[in-house]
Amino acid sequence: MSLWLEIILRTLSSVVVLFLVTKLLGKRQISQLSLFEYITGITIGNIAGYISLDTDTEWYLGFVAIGTWTIVSVGIEFWTLKSRWVRGIADGQGTVLIKNGSILETNLFKERITLDELLEQLRKKSVFKVAEVEFAVMEKSGEINLLLKKENQPLTPAMLGWKMSKETEPQTVMMDGEVLQEPLRSTGKDEQWLRHELAKLKVKPESVFLAQIDDQGQLDVQTGSQDGSLAPAKQTARQQLLQTLQQCESDFEQFGRFARSEEEREALLSCSRQLKQVIRQAQPELK
Structure with a gap:
């Protein structure tokens, strides 16, 4: 077999194996990976590169290495589910950066975060004044979450003692011109009602990009054009x-x-x- 063809076959094999391994290891985003998972990802990627290009050695040994890393990684993940102590070592723990409205300089130094970086993260949470923050913690993923002081928290119906009715999520009943029967049935409507509402909006079913029904039974239609959302006129x-x-x-x-x-x-x-x-x-x- 010629060298270039061997490299193509090795690369395709690596892609398939990496896809399966990634599905097995879960679908966390990069920012949510623990230190061990990050190291595992880099290592498996390097091994895949070795399988593709290192033609001087037994290439199948690379798959053995990937399998070993996968088994170890999955085993540790299950172990962390059972043991808080292992979870603390593998995933780490959150670090309090602001407590009782005061910045903890020691913890900033421990996480190697400058004041400029802390203020930037606070601005991303729409907080421009440190004195408004009661508590802030850096999570294991590196994200900073915070709790505002009582007087700075947004007003909610619960604070006013109001009881609000339950709201259910809108149901997507059409997508790319096709009617989704199960979500439509869950709203208590049928296809005849849907087509009648589309006719009132003068929209052909095949022109519908997205259609949703909210908890009030109102139909919202998107055609994918600049016309925006099409909804029935407000009823009397x-x-x-x-x-x-x-x-x-x-x-x-x-x-x-x-x-x-x-x-x-x-x-x-x-x-x-x-x-x-x-x-x-x-x-x-x-x-």
Whole structure:
């Protein structure tokens, strides 16, 4: 086999092995790697380079080395899950930089952080005055997190004693022109409703780049153009009442289909029919 072809095959083999090893070791970002994981990454990368280019030795020994490093790394990761002492050695511990509003110079020196670097990190957290900080810690990943003093913390509904209703995450119901059936069903809507709403917005289904339904049942459509987000015009109180009645009627009918007894089923479907009649009579006034 010619040398260049051997190098190509070795390199492709290294890529496949590195991909599998990376999947096995997890998907932490570079900033989240512990010291041992960082060393492991560098070492495995060097071994992969050796496998690709060192044609004078038995190349398969490189895969043995990668396998050994992988087993050791995975073993230590599982060990750190079980032992706090091992976790402290392998991953390190956080360092307090500001306590009770005072900068701890000794800990800054220990982590080799200058005041300029500390102030820069605080500015990234939208804090421009050290006196506003009650507590700051450098995490194992190198990121600095902080707690503002009570008087400098943003006002929240909980501070005012307000009880807020629960909010659920928006459901993505269309992507690249394709309807995602499972998220759509979880919102209580169906494909017919979705196509009706798109028709009201004068948007073809194949033109939809992204469509989401929020916890209020409102559809937001992105076409991927400069037109921005397309959403139905804000409804009047009468239109909201009509939509609520229609949703209730639909819910009664759906619950009736899954009723546990014939009596319960008939009661729910009867409510659905009566409500449908009310909607038909009131619809001219509620549009």
